[in-house]
Amino acid sequence: MTRSVKVEFHLPFIYGEKARNVPVKEEQVNRMNSFWFCEAQRSIPMTDASDERVEGAPTKKKAGTMVARASAYLAENRRLDTLLRRKNAQPPVKKKTKKPRIMHDMIALEYRYQKSAKVVQRAWRRFSQRTFWQRYFATVHAATVIQRRIRGVLCRKYVAVWVRSRLRFVSKIQAVYRGHLTRRILATKIEWEQYNANVIQRWTRGFFGRRRAVVARQTMAALHIQCLWRGFHSRKRSDRLWLGAKVTRLQSLSRGYFVRKHTLAMAARYHDAAVAIQKMFRGTLARTRVDDILRDRETHNRKVVMDVLDAEIGWHKEYMEKLQRRLAKTKLETRVVDLEGDLYRLHQQVGDLECIYLDMMEQKAKMSPRAITDGWVSEMEDKMTKQRAMITAAKFDAVFGTGLDFKRSEAELQERRASIEKIAFRTTQLKQWRAEEFMDYWGREMQELAIRRDVARRRNIAEQRRKWTFKFYTKSGKIQVHKPTARVDTTFCIGGTDLLALQRPKPTAVDALADQVKLVTVEAQLTQAKAMFNPLLVQFSSTHGAVHELVKTKPPPPPRPVEIIPNNCEPIDTPSSPNKRKMATNLSSALPGQLEPKTKPRTRKMAAKPMPKSANVPWSLLDQLEAEKAKFKTEKTMHALGFDKRKKKHP
Structure with missing residues (x-):
């Protein structure tokens, strides 16, 4: 009975943690084949017969049989391993390729390019968005300004139309009353103008006569002063001629001494x-x-x-x-x-x-x-x-x-x-x-x-x-060392007079005396003019006061009749123009029995108003005052309604 020898080979598909890389499939197959080839070619050592690990003493035939068996075992193991590898095939592991240093540089450079591109794109998007919003807000602001201007123009236009329609009847009443008052005071005005002209002429003739008398007295005094001065000057000249022959020598000696002394000092x-x-x-x-x-x-x-x-x-x-x-x-x-x-x-x-x-x-x-x-x-x-x-x-x-x-x-x-x-x-x-x-x-x-x-x-x-x-020369043709001073202007006016000349001292006595003379002269001229025009001013002030009293004591005008219309219509004043009369007639014909006037409107023909030559009452100033009052009321109304120009409201 022979025993089969079992040979196991473990293929190292996955290595330990110490391994740097994993070999590919071809490298594993080559290693396994080389190991099998080595095992197949390895010779079995001959052992002694006394060795207990061996069943019997090996012979040459037995050794050949063992080699053949080992080869059969190797072939069977190879076949089994191939079947197992095909059944449990693992995915191929990519070999770790060597990455040169330039690849790292290229990757880093590409990363920097991408980062720079992101920065540029982010800056461009921020700039585009900011530009868009700036243009948008500028457009909205311009539209707001245009709307505000148009609304202001339309409001002013409508308010002006409203004011003109409101003041039309007031102007008519003022014109009628002014004509009546002018015709009433015209005769009195003409009489007062004649009387005032006579008074002005009388006082003017008296002033010029007194002025001619003063000039005559001054001329006589000047002649007397000239006579006295000529006598004094003639006597002084005679004395100089008598003493000249004896004093000339003394003067020449003294002048020579002083000139020499001055010359040495200079x-x-x-x-x-x-x-x-x-x-x-x-x-x-x-x-x-x-x-x-x-x-x-x-x-x-x-x-x-x-x-x-x-x-x-x-x-x-x-x-x-x-x-x-x-x-x-x-x-x-x-x-x-x-x-x-x-x-x-x-x-x-x-x-x-x-x-x-x-x-x-x-x-x-x-x-x-x-x-x-x-x-x-x-x-x-x-x-x-x-x-x-x-x-x-x-x-x-x-x-x-x-x-x-x-x-x-x-x-x-x-x-x-x-x-x-x-x-x-x-x-x-x-x-x-x-x-x-x-x-x-x-x-x-x-x-x-x-x-x-x-x-x-x-x-x-x-x-x-x-x-x-500029060089100044004397009459003899020599260069003038000292420049000529400007001429002193002795003329003066009331505006340049010092009113505190008699109270506040001056740095120099000459200036103080000149200011005092100017002040006294101006006061004398003002007193003379006041005394000359005092009667005329008294008459003018009394006439102006009488006219104002007459205007204040005049009875008030009768009230204007007002027509009563139904509740669904607004009250209409008595028409003062043909168009309004026609409109009132149309309304009365269209609504019979509904319009019941309390009083009949008075229609009287206005006589042609004569053009006055001149007006004693300042009607133009009164018109301006009324216009300013109306303008002030309009501004108050606009302010109450919210149309204030000082407030800048944006929609």
Whole structure:
């Protein structure tokens, strides 16, 4: 009786957490086939007959039979595994592809583009919405303003029509009453005008007669004063002629002494003034020269500093270009990228080797007792040792080989880039310093140029003023040193008179006396005019008061008759025009028996009103007053109804 040997193989479809990736289906099939091939080719070791684990001593025939059986077992197991794999087929696992670094950069760049596009779209939508609402509110506001203006125009138009229709009868009554009052006082007015003209003429003739008398008295006084002055002047001239011969010598001596003394004093003053002017001018000139020297020195120093900065900027630029050329020549960036790819592949290789090692450990743990007795454990351990050595060698290469080269190259690249960035920052800093120095230098030069232009302009203006200055000459043809003063205007008016001249003191006695004379003269003129026109003003005031008393004591006019109409109609006043009379006739004919007037309207023909030559009562002012009253009432009505212009109501 022979025993069948059961060989179990566990396919590692899914690995542990330590595995870096999952092998694809083809890789699993290749691993299984290679393992079966190795097991099929493995020779069975010959054991001693005394070994208890073996039933009998093996022979060559028996060994061949065992190999054939093992091959049959392997073929059967392969068939069963294929059927199981087809029945419980798992979805293929995608192999993790290597993503180069440029893909990450492209994805990051695309993300930034999308983010920027979102920002631009959001800003554009916000701007479009804000523009739309601005236009909408502007349109609504314009429509509101137009509606308000149109409503105001229509309201004013309707109110004006209402006011005109309301004041029509009032104007008619006023015209009738004014004609009656004018005809009543016309005779009295003509008499008073004649009397007032006579009084004005009498007082005017008296005023001019008295004025001519005053002029005659003043002429006689002037002649008397002239006679006295001529006598005094003649006597004084005679005395001067008598004393002239003896006084001339004394005057010449005294004048010569005083002139010499004054000349010496003036010479000393002129000398001191000249010395002071020269000292001031020399000091100003010296300070100007010192300032120019200092400014030139500072300008030179600034130029030297700018030249030094330019030289440093040029050297830094050349040095930065030199470092960039060295970096490009070494191809360090390409080398770092290649080493990074190699290091990535080494890490993947280490992960694959570790996955294989884990598979071996699982297969070793799941071996059957027959496989253990056949010696497959020792072979599996040898393979695991070799696999472990391969893993150690791969890790050593990843850490101390390619990894160390990558870190050294990356450190060197960062160091070179840092030096280039440092040189670039230093160049930017030098450029900024140079720009600031140039702006300071340029502003200083422009300020100095502006000051010089201003000085030249002022000198030119002064020169032109000196050239075009008016020169006054005396009658003898010499230049007049002292300019002639303006003539004093002795005329004055009532508006320019100081009313407090007699109470408030002036700074100078001459001005105070002149103001007092003006005030006294104005008071005298006002008193004279009041005394001349007093009788005429008294008559005018009494006449005006009598007219006002007559107007106040006049009896009121009779009430106007009003027709009574049914409840469904409004009351209609007595028509005062042909159209209204016609309308009233039509109403009375259309409604017989309904219109019952209390009193019959009086119809009397108005005589033609004569045009008065002039009116003593100010009818135009009264009309304006009535119009203002009507306007005030209208404004109050509009304010009560809510049509106030000061209120800005928006719909």
